[in-house]
Amino acid sequence: DTDRIGTLLSWNVMEGIWYGSYLFGAAAVMLFLRPGLALYVLMLVPLTGTAAMFFQRKLTRLERSIRESNARITGNFNEGIAGAMTVKTLGIEESMDEEFLKETGEMRRQAVMNGHVKGMFLSLTSFSGFAALSLVLWQGGMLTEQGLMELGTLSVFMSYALGIMEPVRWVVKVISDVITVRVNIERLASLQETEPDVKDTPEVIEKYGDSFRPKKAAWEKVRGDVRFEDVTFRYPDGSENILEHFNLKIPAGTTVAIVGETGAGKSTLVNLACRFFEPTAGTILIDGKDYRERSQLWLHSNIGYVLQNPHLFSGSIKENIRYGRLDATDEQIEAAAKAVSADTVVEKLENGYDSDVGEGGDRLSTGEKQLISFARAVLADPAIFVLDEATSSIDTQTEQLIQNAIAHLLKGRTSFLIAHRLSTIRHADIILVVKDGKIIESGSHEDLLRKKGYYFSLYTKQFEKEASAQLLRS
Incomplete structure (x- = not known):
């Protein structure tokens, strides 16, 4: 859990600063060049947010099931190794193997379903992005043909519009990763928030110290x-x-x-x-x-x-x-x-x-x-x-x-x-x-x-x- 959370934070913070700066800069330039066309591109934001809200609950539920299955498999795997002699003396290798295959098969089924749902989410947002670009190109071409917009302006606008797709794809990927890591964060937070049944009072700690800083x-x-x-x-x-x-x-x-x-x-x-x-x-x-x-x-x-x-x-x-x-x-x-x-x-x-x-x-x-x-x-x-x-x-x-x-x-x-x-x-x-x-x-x-x-x-x-x-x- 901590490894997943650490990986998400360490790799994405700097990228987020770069992509965020580029996204806001490109949006400002496009709004300056042609506000009407810029709105076609910027409508990706609410579309992506709506899609994320729609898929979040299902992805979270699947990720939680996968984590629980993984925990059971790890436990069974450790028990199988620790109790190898008992398994052999009882002659239950086949039964243990069937139980292990059943658990791993269930996790595989959940992982495949999770991949399908995540693929639908990424495909939908990618399709929306390219549809917005096609609409911009169509509308911009018509404006250029009618002499209402210069070809150079359209070229610059399309360059920014295409450039903005990479940050949008990154945002979608991060949203997907955050949904995945949310389950890990829940498990870690639950562990950190667990209060011990036996603990010293603040007055006792003040006088005698605690386990790490004893007086x-x-x-x-x-x-x-x-x-x-x-x-x-x-x-x-x-x-x-x-x-x-x-x-x-x-x-x-x-x-x-x-x-x-x-x-x-x-x-x-x-x-x-x-x-x-x-x-x-x-x-x-x-x-x-x-x-x-x-x-x-x-x-x-x-x-x-x-x-x-x-x-x-x-x-x-x-x-x-x-x-x-x-x-x-x-x-x-x-x-x-x-x-x-x-x-x-x-x-x-x-x-x-x-x-x-x-x-x-x-x-x-x-x-x-x-x-x-x-x-x-x-x-x-x-x-x-x-x-x-x-x-x-x-x-x-x-x-x-x-x-x-x-x-x-x-x-x-x-x-x-x-x-x-x-x-x-x-x-x-x-x-x-x-x-x-x-x-x-x-x-x-x-x-x-x-x-x-x-x-x-x-x-x-x-x-x-x-x-x-x-x-x-x-």
């Missing part, structure tokens, strides 16, 4: 006290409350585990605590102060987040870990890696910490990427840790190493652990059990087992599955 001198040190006070939350596009009048006090250094089945809503609390979303009602306090009274960057700079599907950037392992703290030394990077057993990944690679991870880290397994991501978070030395199912793709041996590292590294830090495997969160200070987006139980591991409620059921089932799997392996 770090005004940032307070984060201890890690988190408190939910009468919090009600509903997603911006949702119709039901996920939390209602929820209260929770998390002192600094507390480890909070959030468990539940897939899709239960485990990430909602973490998203609220990290201010990826804000409460619909109520308040969340960080160190006793409403976190909306401080900048987002202040909070996010003090959070270490390890995702379930971690993302690595193209470059070396060392560069990816250094994103946790850009001024870190090589020794600090290696220490962070050793703390979470990420050095075991490095040892397997030919170039060690200088080994390239590939695009998105595609040269490493998911478990290896999680270890590198965890080392990056450790290097940042945040006050708040969030581990989103961070050990779900790590083998049992590596998991034990990382559990030992977690127990050591999370001391003195507020931490949120989200996991399916309940064996990984038995030592959490408090466990929140989530079901259908609601917190139905809370307490320590031992307390919840004694209650013999939903957590007890989850833990028992998972323990039996793990025991059966261990028995089969042995």
Whole structure:
């Protein structure tokens, strides 16, 4: 979209100045030489405007459909490449090919129709221009024959009339291009006008700065006290409350585990605590102060987040870990890696910490990427840790190493652990059990087992599955 808009502006501004000057100059000379004949040529302006108004709506509608089709095709194309292995294992190449051909065929049909309509528009305006020239030549010839106009004057007039056709054709072409680019402008404007769901107030920006111009001198040190006070939350596009009048006090250094089945809503609390979303009602306090009274960057700079599907950037392992703290030394990077057993990944690679991870880290397994991501978070030395199912793709041996590292590294830090495997969160200070987006139980591991409620059921089932799997392996 931006490329189309840029091309239209960069190529047409200077041409517009030249053609516009010539058009007005030639029109002035023709009106001076023979006003009556000049009107025959100048009637092209309202004709072109009328034609543009007539074709604009249809061309805009077709261009919008083409852009939407192109977006779908691009998305399907990317999905096809990313999911090539899945497509092959499912044996659905023919089905995917038919779907792709259907989408491209529809876009081709729309593009051909758009070309026909645009061709009609250009042909109509060109025909009108040459018809006006023919009328001028006919009327001018009659005036010359009757001695009312000199042949030299007619020759000069026709030269200007012919010369004016090139600017007119350019104007018609630009109108056509503007109609085409209008859809791109709409898409770009819609993106630029989209307001984020979470944003700092002008007063907060004035004191703490924004993401691009932070005023770090005004940032307070984060201890890690988190408190939910009468919090009600509903997603911006949702119709039901996920939390209602929820209260929770998390002192600094507390480890909070959030468990539940897939899709239960485990990430909602973490998203609220990290201010990826804000409460619909109520308040969340960080160190006793409403976190909306401080900048987002202040909070996010003090959070270490390890995702379930971690993302690595193209470059070396060392560069990816250094994103946790850009001024870190090589020794600090290696220490962070050793703390979470990420050095075991490095040892397997030919170039060690200088080994390239590939695009998105595609040269490493998911478990290896999680270890590198965890080392990056450790290097940042945040006050708040969030581990989103961070050990779900790590083998049992590596998991034990990382559990030992977690127990050591999370001391003195507020931490949120989200996991399916309940064996990984038995030592959490408090466990929140989530079901259908609601917190139905809370307490320590031992307390919840004694209650013999939903957590007890989850833990028992998972323990039996793990025991059966261990028995089969042995």
